[in-house]
Amino acid sequence: MNPNNHSLSLAVKDIHASKTFYEKLGFEPVEGTGPIEDNWIIMKKGNSLIGLFQDMFEENIIFNPTNARNVYHDLKEQGVEFLMESESIHEEKGPCHFCIADPDGNQILFDQHND
Structure with missing residues (x-):
């Protein structure tokens, strides 16, 4: 198991608001960049990955x-x-x-x- 190879998947209420917020922190979309209406997107800043998921998970998940x-x-x-x-x-x-x-x-x- 490589602890340097992980991301955080966040259960969000509003995918658009969350995407905008993380863009302000310097994150850029890297996956799920199709229609955001699919309710998920993966964003990256440096080596950090954050997955934003609306109506897919009840709680936040560490993803490895x-x-x-x-x-x-x-x-x-x-x-x-x-x-x-x-x-x-x-x-x-x-x-x-x-x-x-x-x-x-x-x-x-x-x-x-x-x-």
Whole structure:
């Protein structure tokens, strides 16, 4: 797991207002730059990534894009509880994801988009 490879996904009430706010802080859109009516956008400033999601999550999520399968198996061996996991996490290749929570209930989503 690479702690330098993460982002924060924020559950926002108004995607337009949030985008404008983070642009004032120097963030620029890098993904989800199509119609903002899709209710999500990824913004970047330096090495920091913030995902803004309207009506998609109830709470904020720490997002760690990495080799999800390796991390999943390591955490499973350590007895970590999973909030959710995709069926594809058990396959050898392709997209997969799972979610855990820290002791304070902060959700951490591990999401792999490719092999």
